[in-house]
Amino acid sequence: MMLNYRERIITLWTAFLLGTLFHTQLGLMPLFHGLSVAESQHASQLSDISVILWLMLGFFTLPILAIIATSFTEAKRYRVSHFALTVFYSVMNLLHLVADLLVQPILWYQITLMVILLLIGLLLNLVSFQWMKLQPKSNKPQPRLTSPHT
Numbered sequence: 831m832m833l834n835y836r837e838r839i840i841t842l843w844t845a846f847l848l849g850t851l852f853h854t855q856l857g858l859m860p861l862f863h864g865l866s867v868a869e870s871q872h873a874s875q876l877s878d879i880s881v882i883l884w885l886m887l888g889f890f891t892l893p894i895l896a897i898i899a900t901s902f903t904e905a906k907r908y909r910v911s912h913f914a915l916t917v918f919y920s921v922m923n924l925l926h927l928v929a930d931l932l933v934q935p936i937l938w939y940q941i942t943l944m945v946i947l948l949l950i951g952l953l954l955n956l957v958s959f960q961w962m963k964l965q966p967k968s969n970k971p972q973p974r975l976t977s978p979h980t
Contacts, residue, residue: 835961839900839912842954843893846919849947850890856940893919909962916958920951 860867873879896912927944930937 833960835957835964836900836904838957839954839961840897842950842957843897843900846947846950846954847890847893849943849950853940853943853947856943889922906962909958909964913955913958913962916951916954920948920955923948923951 857867876883892915896915899908900912923944927941927948930940930944
């Protein structure tokens with residue numbers, strides 16, 4: 831059975847993105863029930879948080895680009911940079927998990943989701959590492975074996 835690392839990676843990135851979107855939605859759910867949400871800083875206009883919005887856009891866009899690139903290339907250079915990207919995201923998830931543990935009150939449903947996302951990220955690291963180490967398929971024809979006795 832041939833392992834298809836690319837399919838696994840795309841599936842894991844997709845699960846990670848869905849979980850990240852749900853993390854954001856879960857944080858906003860109290861608004862739909864007339865409750866307030868945790869605020870990190872007070873802003874009076876959109877430009878006050880534009881850096882945060884651009885960072886969030888980048889955080890969501892990189893996995894989307896990784897999904898697309900993974901479906902179109904198996905180049906060694908890409909596989910190495912992709913593995914580095916997955917490690918970066920795992921570190922960011924761990925930092926985010928720690929930050930969520932410092933918010934009072936601790937929202938255990940968010941912590942649970944962040945642990946799940948961290949586990950998905952670690953699995954993505956593993957599969958990405960295995961894909962990175964995989965020897966590329968050779969398109970060269972195999973040399974013919976000949977015997978001096980024929």
